[in-house]
Amino acid sequence: xxxxxxxxxxxxxxxxxxxxxxxxxxxxxxxxxxxxxxxxxxxxxxxxxxxxxxxxxxxxxxxxxxxxxxxxxxxxxxxxxxxxxxxxxxxxxxxxxxxxxxxxxxxxxxxxxxxxxxxxxxxxxxxxxxxxxxxxxxxxxxxxxxxxxxxxxxxxxxxxxxxxxxxxxxxxxxxxxxxxxxxxxxxxxxxxxxxxxxxxxxxxxxxxxxxxxxxxxxxxxxxxxxxxxxxxxxxxxxxxxxxxxxxxxxxxxxxxxxxxxxxxxxxxxxxxxxxxxxxxxxxxxxxxxxxxxxxxxxxxxxxxxxxxxxxxxxxxxxxxxxxxxxxxxxxxxxxxxxxxxxxxxxxxxxxxxxxxxxxxxxxxxxxxxxxxxxxxxxxxxxxxxxxxxxxxxxxxxxxxxxxxxxxxxxxxxxxxxxxxxxxxxxxxxxxxxxxxxxxxxxxxxxxxxxxxxxxxxxxxxxxxxxxxxxxxxxxxxxxxxxxxxxxxxxxxxxxxxxxxxxxxxxxxxxxxxxxxxxxxxxxxxxxxxxxxxxxxxxxxxxxxxxxxxxxxxxxxxxxxxxxxxxxxxxxxxxxxxxxxxxxxxxxxxxxxxxxxxxxxxxxxxxxxxxxxxxxxxxxxxxxxxxxxxxxxxxxxxxxxxxxxxxxxxxxxxxxxxxxxxxxxxxxxxxxxxxxxxxxxxxxxxxxxxxxxxxxxxxxxxxxxxxxxxxxxxxxxxxxxxxxxxxxx
Numbered sequence: 001x002x003x004x005x006x007x008x009x010x011x012x013x014x015x016x017x018x019x020x021x022x023x024x025x026x027x028x029x030x031x032x033x034x035x036x037x038x039x040x041x042x043x044x045x046x047x048x049x050x051x052x053x054x055x056x057x058x059x060x061x062x063x064x065x066x067x068x069x070x071x072x073x074x075x076x077x078x079x080x081x082x083x084x085x086x087x088x089x090x091x092x093x094x095x096x097x098x099x100x101x102x103x104x105x106x107x108x109x110x111x112x113x114x115x116x117x118x119x120x121x122x123x124x125x126x127x128x129x130x131x132x133x134x135x136x137x138x139x140x141x142x143x144x145x146x147x148x149x150x151x152x153x154x155x156x157x158x159x160x161x162x163x164x165x166x167x168x169x170x171x172x173x174x175x176x177x178x179x180x181x182x183x184x185x186x187x188x189x190x191x192x193x194x195x196x197x198x199x200x201x202x203x204x205x206x207x208x209x210x211x212x213x214x215x216x217x218x219x220x221x222x223x224x225x226x227x228x229x230x231x232x233x234x235x236x237x238x239x240x241x242x243x244x245x246x247x248x249x250x251x252x253x254x255x256x257x258x259x260x261x262x263x264x265x266x267x268x269x270x271x272x273x274x275x276x277x278x279x280x281x282x283x284x285x286x287x288x289x290x291x292x293x294x295x296x297x298x299x300x301x302x303x304x305x306x307x308x309x310x311x312x313x314x315x316x317x318x319x320x321x322x323x324x325x326x327x328x329x330x331x332x333x334x335x336x337x338x339x340x341x342x343x344x345x346x347x348x349x350x351x352x353x354x355x356x357x358x359x360x361x362x363x364x365x366x367x368x369x370x371x372x373x374x375x376x377x378x379x380x381x382x383x384x385x386x387x388x389x390x391x392x393x394x395x396x397x398x399x400x401x402x403x404x405x406x407x408x409x410x411x412x413x414x415x416x417x418x419x420x421x422x423x424x425x426x427x428x429x430x431x432x433x434x435x436x437x438x439x440x441x442x443x444x445x446x447x448x449x450x451x452x453x454x455x456x457x458x459x460x461x462x463x464x465x466x467x468x469x470x471x472x473x474x475x476x477x478x479x480x481x482x483x484x485x486x487x488x489x490x491x492x493x494x495x496x497x498x499x500x501x502x503x504x505x506x507x508x509x510x511x512x513x514x515x516x517x518x519x520x521x522x523x524x525x526x527x528x529x530x531x532x533x534x535x536x537x538x539x540x541x542x543x544x545x546x547x548x549x550x551x552x553x554x555x556x557x558x559x560x561x562x563x564x565x566x567x568x569x570x571x572x573x574x575x576x577x578x579x580x581x582x583x584x585x586x587x588x589x590x591x592x593x594x595x596x597x598x599x600x601x602x603x604x605x606x607x608x609x610x611x612x613x614x615x616x617x618x619x620x621x622x623x624x625x626x627x628x629x630x631x632x633x634x635x636x637x638x639x640x641x642x643x644x645x646x647x648x649x650x651x652x653x654x655x656x657x658x659x660x661x662x663x664x665x666x667x668x669x670x671x672x673x674x675x676x677x678x679x680x681x682x683x684x685x686x687x688x689x690x691x692x693x694x695x696x697x698x699x700x701x702x703x704x705x706x707x708x709x710x711x712x713x714x715x716x717x718x719x720x721x722x723x724x725x726x727x728x
Contacts, residue, residue, distance in 0.1 A: 010335035017188075018261045018304060019076035025269045028082045029385060034094055034121060035084045036223045039063045041097035044104070052104055053456045060459060061720035063223065064161030071125065071172040073180040076188060077212055077263045078169040078196055079219045081270050085285035095391075098699055106225060107455050107588050110446050112380040112483050115367045117230040117277075118217060118463030119376020123239040124210050127203030128163050132156065136470045141471075148471030154458040155468065162459070167215055170196035186194070207251055208259055210241040215263050222274070230277040232365040232375040235295040236284070239593030242294045253297055256403070260301035275311050275703050278302070279365040281324060282344050287362060290315070291324050299339070303331045308704035309698045310338075313366045316666055317344035318530075325659050332675050337699025339721050340674040342637075347372055350635040354573050356481065370637040371486060371671060376464050379479050379570075383486030383636065385580060386439060387587045389494045389594055389604055391431040395424065397516040399431075400594030410434045421507045424514070425499070425554075433562050436487070440566045440574065443485060448569040452476045466591050475570075482572030486636035489559050490580040492552055493605035495539040497596035497614065499521070500548035500633055504538045505531075505595075521593040524600045536597035541593025542610025544621040549628045556629035577609040577636030581701050585713050593652045603717050607639035607701055609671075612720045618728040619644075623665035631671035639701050643676045643721040657727040674699050676721065683707065683719050 043062035066084035080134035103623045105112035123131060135156050142148040170193040176245040177189035195209045204210040214231065221229045245251030280295040293615040304311045314328045328339050344362075351361040351372055360374050367373045367381045393401055394409035401407040412427035460474055467478030475483070505511045512520075512531055520528035541552055556578065563574040573679040579583050580587070588603040595612070598604075603609040608626065615622040619642065626640055648654045660672060676699045686693035698707045698718055706713065 002516070007216070016184075017074050017076050017258055019267060021072060021265055023264055024074055025265070028080070029085060032259040034089065034097070035067065035086045036063060037097045037101050038086065038089065038093065039066050041093070041100050044100050045067050046552045051150065052454050053150060053154050053458075053489075054157075056104060056456075057157040057458055060158045063162030064158075064165040064220070065168075067165070067223070069165070069168050069172045069238070071169060071176040071187055071192075071330045073176050073182070073189070075173070075176065075262070076192065076208070076259055077215050077266065078173055078192060079212075079216050079266065079560070081219070081222065084223060085197065096245045104457060107450070107457070108473075109227075110382050110384070110443060111384055111450055111455075112447070113457075114221075114226040115230075115381035116226070116379075116460060116464075117178050117232040117365050117367055118460075119215070119374035120214055120232060120234075120463070120464060121464070122376065123217070123463060124204055124213065124237055124241070125324070127199070127201065127546055128159060128166075129201050130203055131160055131462060132512045138468050138471055148533070151456060151458065151461075151473060153422065154456065154469050155462055158459045159462060160334075162217075162220060165212065165220065166196055166213070169212075169216065170200065171192075178539070182407075190525065195625055200686065204241065205244065207241040207256060210238055211259055211263055212237075215266065218276075218590075219266075219625070224459065224717045226460075227276045228368045229374070230279070230365060230373065231361065232277075232476075233279045233282070233290075235280045235292060235298055236290060236363075239292055239294050241295075249545060253293065256294070257297045257304065258390055258477075260298055261304045264302060264305050264310040265307065265715040268307045269562070275368055276309060277311045277313055277336050277366045277368060278505035279313050279315060280339070281317070281320070282342075282364075283317050283348075283362050285363045287358075289320070291320055295324065299327055299331055302338070303334055303336070306334070306336065306695070308336070310707060311369070311567065311703050312339035313370070314339035315342050315344050315347075316662075316702075318667075322659070325662065329649050329655050329659060329675075333646065333655070333677055337674060337676050337704045340639075341662065341666075341674060342366070343671050344672045345666065346491065346631050347637070347671060350632045354370050354635060356485070356573075364635070369581060370639055371577070371699070372575075372635060372637050374465055374481060377479065378481040378572075379464075379474050379483040380460070381486070382483070383488055383577060384439065384441075384443065385583045385587065386435070386487050386488050386489050386559075387491070387604075388432065389491040389498070390587070390591050392428055392495060393521075393592050393596065394431045394500055395427045396521060401590070402522060404590040407590075408588070415518060418514060421503045424502060424507075428607060429558060430500075432558065435568070436562045436566075438485065440563070444566075444569055447483075447485075469719075482570040483568045483631070484572040484575055484635075485568055486575045486577045487563050488577040488579045488581075488636070489555070490584055490607075492555050492578055493541045493611045493614070494594055494596060494598060495555055496548050496551035497538070497605075497611060498594045498598075499551040499554075500540075501535045501538045501595045501597070504547075505534055517595060521595065521600075524593045525597070530595045535595060538596075540596070540611060540614035540616075541605075542615030542622045542625045543617045544624040549625050552625070553629045555634055556631065573635075575636040576634050578631075578638040579633055579636070580604070580607045580639070581700070582714050582717075585717050595596075603713070604719065606641055606721075609639070611723070612717075612722055615722050617692040618726070619724045620661055620728060621626045622722075623661060623670060624668070625669040627665055627670040631669060634671060638671045640670070640673045640703060641699065641721060642673055645722045645723060645725045646677045648724065648726070649675070651676050654726065661727050676718065678707075680719060680723055681683070683715070687715055687719070
């Protein structure tokens with residue numbers, strides 16, 4: 001569908017199934033969340049003596065064949081989590097199930113278990129039949145290699161089980177049709193059953209067949225304890241099915257929106273316990289315009305869902321239609337805080353420098369919060385937080401921390417010997433480099449001590465090139481690209497502001513010595529209030545002043561230089577990220593006072609954002625500061641949180657000004673921005689009267705959440721973000 005043929009997004013959507021499904025999910029029964037474990041245990045009882053790979057594959061197949069599937073009477077997308085809740089289970093069997101299943105072990109986040117974007121594009125083109133045929137072909141190629149034969153057989157086992165899982169949902173849809181009193185729902189369910197019967201073996205043809213298959217794959221990962229499994233570029237891999245149905249006259253754009261919404265609402269069926277990143281927009285692998293009519297349908301569907309679960313990300317690029325960013329801002333303006341806005345002009349070269357082909361780099365999506373990822377071609381993501389302000393603190397205390405008794409860095413010498421700013425910065429660099437080496441050693445030791453064949457993941461490997469062709473697990477050389485790890489540097493603004501304060505107050509004005517500054521910090525500035533005021537008056541990051549901004553530039557370049565020398569267990573790279581999730585709050589609790597005047601124990605600056613309240617010259621100056629670091633060096637990604645008054649997104653004139661500012665920011669090298677537009681007054685009232693705001697959604701840091709479900713310290717952190725009322 002050409003750009004000129006884009007269908008308009010309606011201001012309001014008259015959906016029948018979505019509100020019914022929302023209501024039905026409110027009454028989903030709960031119990032002990034252990035049914036998956038029980039089914040696996042009962043399978044293991046019949047496979048003692050077999051290899052862990054074979055036993056686990058058979059247990060997964062048993063789960064597919066025995067898990068209680070459920071279809072709501074108002075469903076258009078099959079698959080529910082309610083079957084995992086059991087009542088009146090035998091406590092002894094539950095105990096034994098935990099012991100036996102636990103003995104087979106689990107991979108975790110740091111061992112490439114989840115945070116993965118499956119290769120849905122290829123799977124939908126081939127279907128289960130085509131995927132099975134590739135396995136059979138690979139079995140012939142590797143027939144003389146027993147380990148590969150065993151792994152490929154395990155893949156075939158779990159895929160056979162998944163086919164049965166899809167078909168069982170067809171039966172459940174027919175059973176739901178027999179329960180309903182609504183003739184329209186009955187017809188819908190019977191049609192759904194036919195679609196599932198078809199997709200249980202053949203490559204999906206229609207939009208609903210394809211979307212159902214994607215959801216059932218995603219649901220299968222959830223029951224394997226896989227968290228933050230991304231949908232990836234849904235507007236790209238579902239586009240052929242969408243266009244087929246539109247051209248055939250069997251689907252309207254409005255109907256597609258309803259189907260998408262009925263899928264996304266299932267993410268929060270049992271609460272907002274998962275972060276499912278969904279990517280729209282961007283360029284195609286060939287470098288052409290990737291924004292299409294389905295991009296807008298997805299955008300509209302998440303607005304109708306009005307829940308925090310679908311973590312929508314929008315890729316922006318040079319030459320895109322202005323309408324796309326405007327529609328994104330309108331959805332953000334509902335208060336959801338998403339989509340997060342991502343810059344192709346930064347992220348594509350950031351990925352290409354790590355050896356990805358240009359076509360694959362252009363096809364990137366996101367997992368978790370904002371992590372750049374090549375879908376279906378690399379092992380699952382992992383990352384960790386890196387408390388850089390604490391390493392600055394260590395310069396003052398010769399390798400220790402004022403608040404954290406467990407921290408031990410380097411003794412970089414007496415403060416009296418640091419006669420120049422270069423001396424001080426050199427000591428800080430040594431602290432960072434030492435901490436990075438320690439961080440990498442801990443990660444690689446943890447990540448490398450596993451026998452990944454013992455913990456093989458044949459189901460996940462089905463969705464990753466080139467596992468089938470190589471006959472290898474995704475973590476054992478099967479993936480096209482090696483694993484990577486993200487080191488998330490925290491507190492860039494705290495560091496930049498602190499270094500600028502040291503340079504100005506200590507080395508230029510000579511208003512105090514480093515020793516006196518250390519004593520003031522150790523006292524948390526009690527008795528040193530005039531000195532703290534002087535430190536606070538030094539220009540801060542976010543005001544387009546090179547005196548401080550140069551330290552943010554240094555921060556990004558130095559972190560990249562330090563981590564570039566290290567590699568993961570299978571030869572992949574360490575990426576850097578400038579992100580913190582909510583850990584800027586918890587990390588601040590264990591970080592003493594800093595030279596910018598920050599008190600001990602209070603939050604660090606959030607992710608890549610200026611310190612809250614310090615960007616005093618408006619969003620334009622903040623953007624100009626934020627695009628000075630070379631974020632092509634930050635291959636994982638960044639989080640920049642901004643807060644605007646609601647009218648900045650609802651008023652067309654003000655929204656146009658904001659749109660222009662974002663476009664300039666991205667053209668100058670900004671990597672990401674995400675926006676909250678819930679007023680400070682609303683947030684304060686929600687903190688005082690949470691019972692009135694159960695559905696209030698806000699952007700936190702890389703994800704959205706129900707505001708009243710956040711901890712008080714995180715609520716305070718969001719409340720204190722700088723609020724902009726205009727563009728200047």
